[in-house]
Amino acid sequence: MSEMRQDPTTKEWVIIAAERSRRPDEFRQQSKRERKSYSVTCPFCLGNEHFTPLETFAIRDSGSPNTPGWRIRVVPNKFAALSPQVIPRRSDDGLLFRGMEGFGYHEVIIETPHHDRDLPLMSEDEILNILETYRHRYKLLREDERVKLIVIFRNYGERAGTSLLHPHSQLVAVPVIPFHTRQKYEEATRHYDDTGRCLYCDLRNAEREYGKRVVLETGHWLVFHPFASQAPFETWIVPKRHASCFASMTNAELPELASVLRRILHGLHTLLNDPDFNMIIHTAPVEDENTPYFVWHIEIYPRLTTPAGFELGSGIFINVAAPEETAHLLREIVAAS
């Protein structure tokens, strides 16, 4: 029998319809991705630096900006959705049609010079460098007072919204706090007002105590498949210390996160045979970096199913796998690695 569950952070319902599910091995991707170490037309490959806008940051062993010698390279997105060159001026017809010029930053973090060295296959050190780059760019861009929220994310594969194979993530800084974020904040604020506690700390502690949805626990981090997962193998990585801002991560926490992230992504890669996925860093709006009612975290969504008309019409997601079962599978793989 299926079950409806309410997400305590959004109040949105999901339907856990695990009997509709394929067996776990049927979630495995069937076709192998074509991989080659270099592509002459890839704008992110070594030697093709002139294909991209000028870099804004790099970690390099040698060379000058925009030439080979880099390990990680950050460039403005050539097809940026937003531009820092404009003022976020609002237009308003008085009632219904509110607009704003498309101010913002849209950057690409090229994670490696190697075309086929994808994140789940990288070493801890390589992942650590990427996380440090995220933190560096975050800290710099939040200084622009027009920026209200910074979203760092990673799309991998066609089903996750990208056809660019070369390992990369993206950063978008927007001049508004989206309703999507506001809504979660309102729920968390109400919980805080009612109980005096942080909803996300309570949730992490409850998942830890329940245990069956926990994938991995280390000194600083808890990884679990949440009670009201929207999709099979939805994975949250949450710090065990209350902290609302991603960039507040300490130099002790960061290397451990690199290790956790490597193990989780490698586990998903092994279990699901290199699935398409999205990874998102959820961090507080810039003006709310020290809030007592939110904990920043990472969410990973393997794209194994497609949200359709029902999800669009109701906001209710049908999840064909129980998070208790997927957590068990991933926990076993991660423990064995």
Next chain:
Amino acid sequence: MSEMRQDPTTKEWVIIAAERSRRPDEFRQQSKRERKSYSVTCPFCLGNEHFTPLETFAIRDSGSPNTPGWRIRVVPNKFAALSPQVIPRRSDDGLLFRGMEGFGYHEVIIETPHHDRDLPLMSEDEILNILETYRHRYKLLREDERVKLIVIFRNYGERAGTSLLHPHSQLVAVPVIPFHTRQKYEEATRHYDDTGRCLYCDLRNAEREYGKRVVLETGHWLVFHPFASQAPFETWIVPKRHASCFASMTNAELPELASVLRRILHGLHTLLNDPDFNMIIHTAPVEDENTPYFVWHIEIYPRLTTPAGFELGSGIFINVAAPEETAHLLREIVAAS
């Protein structure tokens, strides 16, 4: 330059990044769908009635239930996400993990016996029969007092979440009012309290007056690509009369809707070369069928782009086509048809 726009019904922002766009003809689907008029393994084809659960409704020219002779057939979804056989009993651990047994109805409306006669290719009469079937099922299922909201939708193609080609739509009746719906209602209530008017009537009137995003207007219906469209060619069909419940449609309005729907779907089919799409009927919750602040309507989403990490992380959609441009293209095609 891109532009941010706020959806007046949800307060969510979208980014209209039309310069990122492909040219209109690049939205056209490249590969042709394989079509055949009958499939021996298709559970919805004529003569295969025994592959489905027993029908709950049919429009038939001859024959007895669950045998050939039907034109439209309604059956419970064999892989139903929800079941009417259970009581929507709530479980609650006191705070964070709220659940409910998976009560609900999940039906499939098999729109035609012909495997390859898809909705955009049907006659007005065939579409009228489908709309009448929707209305009939809606009216019946809303009598179950456990039902709070009925969502009727249609998925077409892999990118829209289905691999079943045989023309069909679905109905899901849920025992909750989802937050997704509540939130829109709160915005509409605020607008009503502030102005004394219905937000959706104001929006329809404003789109009609502005005109550039209007695709088609008839005596009873207005079709437009909304100001804050989330995706290219997002199309709304809205009644010109205030009515919050889909099933309140009169016998005068219904045939005209069949005509409008045929012209719009045929136009999208021609312009985009048989695109995958979702179609959703947004109607008020059962207990709110006569509300003064909501207008039921149909939304159509051709699935031409894939929401990715940024959308998941921010709720802000990047739309690579301006609704003014797509409305112009569709308007021309529809006018010529």
